[in-house]
Amino acid sequence: xxxxxxxxxxxxxxxxxxxxxxxxxxxxxxxxxxxxxxxxxxxxxxxxxxxxxxxxxxxxxxxxxxxxxxxxxxxxxxxxxxxxxxxxxxxxxxxxxxxxxxxxxxxxxxxxxxxxxxxxxxxxxxxxxxxxxxxxxxxxxxxxxxxxxxxxxxxxxxxxxxxxxxxxxxxxxxxxxxxxxxxxxxxxxxxxxxxxxxxxxxxxxxxxxxxxxxxxxxxxxxxxxxxxxxxxxxxxxxxxxxxxxxxxxxxxxxxxxxxxxxxxxxxxxxxxxxxxxxxxxxxxxxxxxxxxxxxxxxxxxx
Numbered sequence: 001x002x003x004x005x006x007x008x009x010x011x012x013x014x015x016x017x018x019x020x021x022x023x024x025x026x027x028x029x030x031x032x033x034x035x036x037x038x039x040x041x042x043x044x045x046x047x048x049x050x051x052x053x054x055x056x057x058x059x060x061x062x063x064x065x066x067x068x069x070x071x072x073x074x075x076x077x078x079x080x081x082x083x084x085x086x087x088x089x090x091x092x093x094x095x096x097x098x099x100x101x102x103x104x105x106x107x108x109x110x111x112x113x114x115x116x117x118x119x120x121x122x123x124x125x126x127x128x129x130x131x132x133x134x135x136x137x138x139x140x141x142x143x144x145x146x147x148x149x150x151x152x153x154x155x156x157x158x159x160x161x162x163x164x165x166x167x168x169x170x171x172x173x174x175x176x177x178x179x180x181x182x183x184x185x186x187x188x189x190x191x192x193x194x195x196x197x198x199x200x201x202x203x204x205x206x207x208x209x210x211x212x213x214x215x216x217x218x219x220x221x222x223x224x225x226x227x228x229x230x231x232x233x234x235x236x237x238x239x240x241x242x243x244x245x246x247x248x249x250x251x252x253x254x255x256x257x258x259x260x261x262x263x264x265x266x267x268x269x270x271x272x273x274x275x276x277x278x279x280x281x282x283x284x285x286x287x288x289x290x291x292x293x294x295x296x297x298x299x300x301x302x
Contacts, residue, residue: 162265
């Protein structure tokens with residue numbers, strides 16, 4: 001996706017105000033600039049976008065069909081940004097914790113265990129933010145961040161070492177002789193293409209093949225930006241996913257996914273980074289660490 005120019009972003013902000021007021025003059029008053037400046041910015045934006053935003057007539061201006069569609073998106077996006085900024089600027093309430101982590105770890109590991117925490121500490125509220133496949137651990141708008149990576153963070157502590165294990169549906173498992181290395185010429189690989197920032201897209205499969213002393217094409221197959229999506233594709237019979245063991249227990253127990261291979265250490269793990277400290281946060285950290293110790297088959301990350 002091509003990057004949006006800064007002049008286009010500025011023009012979109014002016015466009016949103018102009019469309020909201022349906023008037024260059026009122027938009028200029030709101031923005032504390034001249035009417036001519038608003039008109040010029042809108043004209044420049046139309047040239048950049050290569051389609052008209054307003055129909056201009058003697059009685060004023062009216063959004064074109066394309067302009068209305070763009071306004072709906074821009075208006076909602078700016079409202080979302082304003083809402084998020086307001087939330088991040090508000091100090092956390094007593095007993096409230098803002099936690100940032102990846103969706104895969106949230107859905108597959110944290111959420112199934114949260115009821116246990118709430119039963120022990122009903123007075124503490126966890127606000128979970130898990131919208132991105134990758135986590136920026138430097139974001140200070142959160143109390144705690146859980147980030148998956150190979151290298152330890154300067155400010156982070158290892159919460160849970162991770163392992164890797166190829167998984168597939170029972171039907172897919174029956175199609176191949178997994179003791180024969182030649183089977184990997186026909187197997188379709190399912191990748192998490194973004195295990196951490198700047199990782200090569202086939203890293204986990206490449207690492208596993210090297211660990212198993214197998215010569216195979218680690219780049220073939222289908223790519224996803226989240227490991228739980230690759231696991232879902234494996235469950236649907238599309239191929240073999242390189243699953244992370246911490247996210248796998250329920251799927252193996254239910255029989256939705258199976259594996260003819262033992263897990264191997266990923267030499268990677270989930271690191272916990274604390275930006276703030278209070279009694280509620282310390283209580284949650286202690287619970288996270290006990291929960292991680294209870295489920296981790298791997299004791300270290302090299």
